[in-house]
Amino acid sequence: MTPTPEPSSSAPAQAGALEEEAYAALRHALLFGGFAPGERLSIRGVAARLDLSPMPVRAAIRRLVSEHALDTTPAGTAVVPHLTREQFRELTGLRARLEPHALELAVPHLAEPELAALQGHLETFAAAKAAGDPAATQRADTEFLFTLFRAAHSPLLLGFIESLWLRRGPLFWEARWVLLSTSSLHARHADILAALRDGNVAGASAALADDIERTAEVLLASHPFGA
Structure with missing residues (x-):
């Protein structure tokens, strides 16, 4: 057989x-x-x-x-989610709580290689913005923040943040030219890195929360949302 x-x-x-x-x-x-x-x-x-x-x-x-x-x-x-204004406000509120917390958890794990990587993402962002390349600016923005979030060594928290970013991603891409042209939105990441280098964890956390909230204000004032 x-x-x-x-x-x-x-x-x-x-x-x-x-x-x-x-x-x-x-x-x-x-x-x-x-x-x-x-x-x-x-x-x-x-x-x-x-x-x-x-x-x-x-x-x-x-x-x-x-x-x-x-x-x-x-x-x-x-x-694909088409967020209402209320859903976007809720998402922004969650980000403004979770992401600064991830930054604070990351601080003990940030050594010079991580800080140098953050600086590199800032430089990539600046070059992409000068070239008027919204895709490259968004990638650099994402890599800057997720370098911090991954350094928190909290898989559960990282998963929550990733879910929020995926849900807001299509809206942010649709609004990419507004975000690219609003110069006041791009200074806070440099402030975050400067505060981290100075050991000012509270300042870095506050700068990140402010960045999230100011970006949301721009979009709420200028972008069409779902019904």
């Missing part, structure tokens, strides 16, 4: 790798202009865009829905 072949362990591993690839690609798209607020995401359409099969895309979308990075229609279709 021919022996029954044992199940291959490579198939689940490959499926998991494809799901992670789809998940990472969708997260990047939410942060950097891949989807518009209110856009409905068909599994086949997203799979074709990512050049993946529908199964890992379906799993990745389900993960993002469970993390509140995506909404769903009554029929169960995933949709």
Whole structure:
């Protein structure tokens, strides 16, 4: 009798790798202009865009829905959040509490290599802003802050912050030219780094909270929100 072949362990591993690839690609798209607020995401359409099969895309979308990075229609279709003013205010309030807390947790872990990395992100941001490149400015802004958040060594807190950023990402991308042209919004990261180098944790935390709140004020005054 021919022996029954044992199940291959490579198939689940490959499926998991494809799901992670789809998940990472969708997260990047939410942060950097891949989807518009209110856009409905068909599994086949997203799979074709990512050049993946529908199964890992379906799993990745389900993960993002469970993390509140995506909404769903009554029929169960995933949709990119189109935040109302009230939802944006709530999101801003959460960010203004969680992100300074992450910064404070990060401080004991910030040595010269981390501070040098923060300085590098500031310089990249300044060069991108001078070149009028909103995508590069947003990437540098993201890397500056997440260098701090990752240094907190709190996976749970980092996950909460990432979910908020994914949810606000499409709105911030849509408003990228407003944010790029508002020069007063870009000084606070330099203030954060200066305060960290001086050992002024409270000052760095306050500068981050102020940056979040001032950016929100600009958007609330100038950007159309969902109904």
